[in-house]
Amino acid sequence: MKVNASELWKKLRTRLWLHRRLASAAAVVFLLLLVILAVGYRRLSKDIDAKLAAGGLGEGTILYSAAMVVAPGDLITREILVRDLRLAGYSDSTSNPVGWYRLEGADIVIHPGNDSFFRNVPARIRFEGAKIAGIVAGPGDAPVDDYALEPQMLARIEDGELQRRRPIQFSEIPKSLLDALLSVEDKHFFNHIGFDPLRLMKAAIVNLRTGKRQQGGSTLTMQLARNLYLEPEKTWLRKIQELLIGETLELKLSKREILQAYVNQVYLGRRHTMGLHGFGQAAETYFGKDLRQITLPQAALLAGLVQRPSYFDPTRHPERAVARRNLVLSLMQQNGLISEADRAKGAASPIGIVPAVARSSDAPWFVELAADDLQSREDAPQKGRVYTTLDPVLQRDAVEAVQVGMKEVDARLKRTRDGAIPQVALVALDPHTGEVKALVGGRNFSDSQFNHGTALRQPGSAFKPFVYAAALTSGRGGHPMTPSTTVLDEPTTFVFEGQEYQPSNFGDHFYGKVTLRDALAKSMNAAAVSVAEQAGYRQVLNMAHEAGFNSNMRATPALALGAYEATPLEVAGAYTIFATGGSYVHPTFISEVRSGAGKLQYHAQPETHPALNPSVAFLMESMLTEVMRTGTGAAVRSKGFTVPAAGKTGTSRDGWFAGYISNLICVVWVGFDDNRDLNLEGAKSALPIWAEFMKRASRRGMYRQNLLPVPSGVVSAMIDGTSGMLAGPLCTNVRREYFLAGTQPREVCPHDDFEESFIEAVPASTSLVSAPKPD
Numbered sequence: 124m125k126v127n128a129s130e131l132w133k134k135l136r137t138r139l140w141l142h143r144r145l146a147s148a149a150a151v152v153f154l155l156l157l158v159i160l161a162v163g164y165r166r167l168s169k170d171i172d173a174k175l176a177a178g179g180l181g182e183g184t185i186l187y188s189a190a191m192v193v194a195p196g197d198l199i200t201r202e203i204l205v206r207d208l209r210l211a212g213y214s215d216s217t218s219n220p221v222g223w224y225r226l227e228g229a230d231i232v233i234h235p236g237n238d239s240f241f242r243n244v245p246a247r248i249r250f251e252g253a254k255i256a257g258i259v260a261g262p263g264d265a266p267v268d269d270y271a272l273e274p275q276m277l278a279r280i281e282d283g284e285l286q287r288r289r290p291i292q293f294s295e296i297p298k299s300l301l302d303a304l305l306s307v308e309d310k311h312f313f314n315h316i317g318f319d320p321l322r323l324m325k326a327a328i329v330n331l332r333t334g335k336r337q338q339g340g341s342t343l344t345m346q347l348a349r350n351l352y353l354e355p356e357k358t359w360l361r362k363i364q365e366l367l368i369g370e371t372l373e374l375k376l377s378k379r380e381i382l383q384a385y386v387n388q389v390y391l392g393r394r395h396t397m398g399l400h401g402f403g404q405a406a407e408t409y410f411g412k413d414l415r416q417i418t419l420p421q422a423a424l425l426a427g428l429v430q431r432p433s434y435f436d437p438t439r440h441p442e443r444a445v446a447r448r449n450l451v452l453s454l455m456q457q458n459g460l461i462s463e464a465d466r467a468k469g470a471a472s473p474i475g476i477v478p479a480v481a482r483s484s485d486a487p488w489f490v491e492l493a494a495d496d497l498q499s500r501e502d503a504p505q506k507g508r509v510y511t512t513l514d515p516v517l518q519r520d521a522v523e524a525v526q527v528g529m530k531e532v533d534a535r536l537k538r539t540r541d542g543a544i545p546q547v548a549l550v551a552l553d554p555h556t557g558e559v560k561a562l563v564g565g566r567n568f569s570d571s572q573f574n575h576g577t578a579l580r581q582p583g584s585a586f587k588p589f590v591y592a593a594a595l596t597s598g599r600g601g602h603p604m605t606p607s608t609t610v611l612d613e614p615t616t617f618v619f620e621g622q623e624y625q626p627s628n629f630g631d632h633f634y635g636k637v638t639l640r641d642a643l644a645k646s647m648n649a650a651a652v653s654v655a656e657q658a659g660y661r662q663v664l665n666m667a668h669e670a671g672f673n674s675n676m677r678a679t680p681a682l683a684l685g686a687y688e689a690t691p692l693e694v695a696g697a698y699t700i701f702a703t704g705g706s707y708v709h710p711t712f713i714s715e716v717r718s719g720a721g722k723l724q725y726h727a728q729p730e731t732h733p734a735l736n737p738s739v740a741f742l743m744e745s746m747l748t749e750v751m752r753t754g755t756g757a758a759v760r761s762k763g764f765t766v767p768a769a770g771k772t773g774t775s776r777d778g779w780f781a782g783y784i785s786n787l788i789c790v791v792w793v794g795f796d797d798n799r800d801l802n803l804e805g806a807k808s809a810l811p812i813w814a815e816f817m818k819r820a821s822r823r824g825m826y827r828q829n830l831l832p833v834p835s836g837v838v839s840a841m842i843d844g845t846s847g848m849l850a851g852p853l854c855t856n857v858r859r860e861y862f863l864a865g866t867q868p869r870e871v872c873p874h875d876d877f878e879e880s881f882i883e884a885v886p887a888s889t890s891l892v893s894a895p896k897p898d
Contacts, residue, residue, distance in 0.1 A: 529812070588698075591639060
């Protein structure tokens with residue numbers, strides 16, 4: 124065939140032109156890809172730098188406890204204080220950025236680090252046995268009255284999820300954990316450059332054979348890249364991204380730094396509603412230990428969780444966790460890291476998980492309320508370091524008191540019934556600031572996340588103090604009522620809006636003519652309704668609203684006996700009007716918010732308003748101390764609780780105790796979720812828990828001081844406790860009573876003549892109850 128050279132040349136030119144165009148297009152595409160990759164890498168590099176600067180934790184919201192304040196005279200051991208320091212992130216390493224401590228004889232020397240909340244204010248705390256004997260602080264080692272310890276991290280909020288972390292330094296990672304982790308996850312970690320080609324090929328072959336994604340082939344560096352920067356979906360595109368980010372991490376960090384970041388962020392399961400991140404947190408949560416204290420089998424168990432934390436969860440699936448632990452031990456033995464004897468001994472050891480209910484530092488109910496409180500505040504930043512009001516020591520006291528007290532409740536109920544398990548709530552707050560210091564919302568958060576501290580229940584007689592406060596404020600038919608005013612406690616039918624109401628007393632026992640002091644102390648129902656009727660149901664309701672109770676209450680006779688529902692948190696807030704001398708202080712969970720750099724962004728101010736005349740508040744406190752001395756709350760003294768206190772029992776279908784000591788209010792509720800009758804009065808259900816908690820709290824000096832001083836305008840007189848009149852020399856039931864000036868009785872008890880001059884003014888500087896001597 125004859126070939127036309129001209130046509131051939133034309134075709135050749137056309138092809139060359141097309142090739143040049145394609146080559147040019149390819150070059151442009153290649154250049155665009157390079158630009159895109161360069162821009163992407165630059166952004167990725169900046170993002171990585173930012174996250175590494177933040178400790179690999181990003182810019183989420185971190186919730187901390189309040190600073191725990193200790194003072195000379197506090198009953199606390201050195202060992203407990205060391206535990207609290209470690210829970211706050213301190214260690215004995217001088218390179219720890221949060222801070223470090225050193226034990227010197229009977230002393231603890233504390234040095235806050237650059238990342239400390241307190242920024243380099245060192246201190247020395249001296250102990251004598253189980254008591255702090257003295258504290259010096261600052262550059263000059265000057266004696267101080269108190270010292271605040273580092274706040275403890277409670278949780279982290281990231282992408283709407285509550286998380287728990289306890290960051291550690293590389294030096295704190297035990298060798299057994301590193302050996303276990305590398306054996307099961309990445310035994311060539313110190314030899315590869317971010318990815319392991321052989322492991323990737325093996326994983327690909329296994330996955331192709333099975334048709335399932337059984338092996339991932341990711342190195343620890345790639346896992347760190349995925350967990351820090353990528354979404355959790357499993358795709359090949361994400362695997363490529365893992366490689367790119369992993370290589371960037373290998374270039375920017377040393378192997379030790381990569382491992383430190385990894386052990387601090389790896390996901391290791393859930394406790395309650397919070398995700399657990401990092402081996403430091405996992406060791407504390409699962410074993411109740413500092414990471415450096417874990418044993419070989421415990422290290423193997425933790426390392427085994429990495430692959431599938433939920434599936435191998437040792438609290439829910441202990442048999443799976445043990446099998447996985449033993450596999451890790453076998454791998455360690457195969458790699459020559461432990462002996463066969465060590466493997467066999469570790470495989471035979473018990474799992475040793477600490478029950479969730481015993482983890483007092485978790486404070487899960489408090490954390491959820493604090494997160495809600497933060498999000499509800501328009502004026503508070505939603506990101507940064509959020510310092511809550513939680514006192515870690517009081518929270519621990521609360522958890523332990525609930526455990527002790529509920530055993531007593533269970534024992535009492537077992538003698539009368541079986542089956543249903545009662546629930547519990549404890550709320551403790553500072554009456555002057557409203558700061559909630561401790562909160563337990565149930566027996567076990569793992570079994571039930573329902574917060575009984577915010578559940579509406581009938582407070583019963585725990586509401587009665589507000590009836591008497593209204594009576595002392597409004598009087599009776601224009602005439603003042605006083606603690607010595609008498610009422611009749613007898614079977615009575617009260618008529619209200621055409622309806623009859625007949626209250627009965629506990630055990631159907633009535634006392635006849637009694638003073639208001641005795642009626643409250645003995646919690647007499649008929650007398651309480653009579654007082655409310657004479658003072659005015661509307662006045663009682665107004666007093667309840669001033670004290671912060673909800674708007675569902677009504678001005679009826681039933682109000683006097685606490686028949687309208689309130690929450691334990693509401694009741695705790697309401698009792699502030701007595702503990703503060705008349706001011707209502709709204710409960711709060713957030714103290715302040717700081718930026719990641721420590722700059723103050725928000726500081727909470729107490730939400731308060733006057734609710735009660737200070738003189739009336741003092742009279743009420745006097746009557747509430749009587750409850751503890753001779754009334755339904757007197758059992759607290761038999762339990763070894765001796766600190767000045769005021770409070771009131773409550774019994775509806777549930778058991779209540781509400782009361783306070785200096786600087787601390789505590790309310791305890793016990794009852795059934797289905798609202799059945801507990802059949803235990805508050806003195807036998809809630810009171811033992813309250814007493815146990817307050818005994819523990821009063822080990823610290825701030826909680827064993829005097830109660831309110833007597834305000835001006837209050838006078839005292841010796842009266843006959845039966846008639847409420849001034850006492851004569853022949854009266855046998857004589858006691859000192861307190862009155863608003865001008866309201867004291869003028870008539871003498873009929874037993875004998877008595878001069879009015881017996882009334883005496885009370886010095887404003889004196890206190891109703893004197894504090895016991897320090898131990």
